[in-house]
Amino acid sequence: MxxxxxxxxxxxxxxxxxxxxxxxxPTVEIGRRASISQSLAWRRIQxxxxxxxxxxxxxxxxxxxxxxxxxVFLGIRLSAKGSASLAEFExxxxxxxxxxxxxxxxxxxxxxxxxxxxxxxxxxxxxRRRIMALPGVSEFEANVLLSEERRPxxxx
Amino acid sequence: xxxxxxxxxxxxxxxxxxPDLKCAELAQxxxxxxxxxxxxxxxxxxxxxxxxxxxxxxxxxxxxxxxVSLRIxxxxxxxxxxxxxxxxxRKIPEVTEIQTFLGRVDVRLTLLARNSKHYRxxxxxxxxxxxxxxxxxxxxxxxxxxDSRCLPI
Numbered sequence: 001m002x003x004x005x006x007x008x009x010x011x012x013x014x015x016x017x018x019x020x021x022x023x024x025x026p027t028v029e030i031g032r033r034a035s036i037s038q039s040l041a042w043r044r045i046q047x048x049x050x051x052x053x054x055x056x057x058x059x060x061x062x063x064x065x066x067x068x069x070x071x072v073f074l075g076i077r078l079s080a081k082g083s084a085s086l087a088e089f090e091x092x093x094x095x096x097x098x099x100x101x102x103x104x105x106x107x108x109x110x111x112x113x114x115x116x117x118x119x120x121x122x123x124x125x126x127x128r129r130r131i132m133a134l135p136g137v138s139e140f141e142a143n144v145l146l147s148e149e150r151r152p153x154x155x156x
Numbered sequence: 157x158x159x160x161x162x163x164x165x166x167x168x169x170x171x172x173x174x175p176d177l178k179c180a181e182l183a184q185x186x187x188x189x190x191x192x193x194x195x196x197x198x199x200x201x202x203x204x205x206x207x208x209x210x211x212x213x214x215x216x217x218x219x220x221x222x223x224v225s226l227r228i229x230x231x232x233x234x235x236x237x238x239x240x241x242x243x244x245x246r247k248i249p250e251v252t253e254i255q256t257f258l259g260r261v262d263v264r265l266t267l268l269a270r271n272s273k274h275y276r277x278x279x280x281x282x283x284x285x286x287x288x289x290x291x292x293x294x295x296x297x298x299x300x301x302x303d304s305r306c307l308p309i
Contacts, residue, residue, distance in 0.1 A: 006217060006218065008218070016211070016213060019211035020210060020211045020212070020213055021208075021210070021211075022208055022209065022210070022211075023208075023209040023210055023211035024201075024208065024209045051217065052214050052217045053213060053214055053217050053218060054211055054212070054213065054214075055211070055212035055213070055214050056175065056176055056212060057175040057176050057209045057210065057211060057212075058175055058209065058210045058211075058212055058304070058305060059171055059172050059175040059206065059209055059305065060206075060207045060208050060209070060210055060305055061168075061172075061205050061206065061207055061305065061307055062204045062205045062206075062207045063205075063307065065204040065205035066205045066307055066309055068307055073255075073257070073264070075295075090301050093301075093302075094301055094302045097306075097308035098308055099302065100302070100303075100304050100305055100306060101300075101302060101303050101304070102300070102301040102302040102303075103225075103297055103298075103299070103300050103301065103303075104297075104298040104299045104300075104301060105225065105295040105296060105297055105298060106295065106296040106298055107293065107294055107295035107296060108293055108295070109295060112225060112295060116307060116308075141259070141260060142259060143257040143258065143259030143260065143261045143264075144257060144258040144259055145255060145256075145257060146255075146256045146257055146258055147255065147256045148253065148254070148255045148256075149253070149254040149255070150210075150252070150253055151246065151249075151251055151252050151253065151254065152249075152252075153213065153215065153249065153250070153251075153252040153268060154220070154249040154250050154268060155213070155218075
């Protein structure tokens, strides 16, 4: 294991678990739930942020309440894979407002993409007008998200 | 849920651009008083559309170098397939996401591993041991180009 890795103790793990789930909990409450003082909780949170373990907060919407009822994941394969075409593809796809996540992957696809849409016909519009118009797309596969569960990960 | 007005949308747009904004900064950017801003935020947290704020964990800084997306097809002949599969998957701490789909893929897991040896062990001992799996396609993450939950509002 590299030497610059951060060693977490049980308190850090408990704090991370709480904040990963709900980053809006007041420090007092974190302290109470992790059985430590508010000031210690504050110091620990600052340390976790400073060493980069705890990143930016992320706002999670109830998508339906804003009229977005469909989330689709696309696997995309590109036809040309020179570095210029990759950069061009990435620049174009991140600019699409309905595209939430773009990951370059190794496997049967080159990219994984998460897309939100108001409904299926709105998704069709995004797919036809935006995605299929992207440079270099040779093939794609769409899967409609039905449910999603976030797990705490290996900090327990 | 009460109907959202233009001011609410202004707040939501500012907030999704930078969810770390403090209420005072947010109020200033959206052109309203801190009290109004706070009240509107509380309403939207209580009645929607704000579900929650998640903290993000940088797993690389904790020594998890590998992230693999496992696209899984299940043998759906048995009605208990999903329940039993989920029950077993939740026991694997390195799994950070479980998603179900309509399409060619039934379930997708995000799996973290410290290194390729660790990944091999997890894959062989935990993933292949999951019940009702008929096919697995792994996609290994090379880089994350964009990662948000922003909506085009």
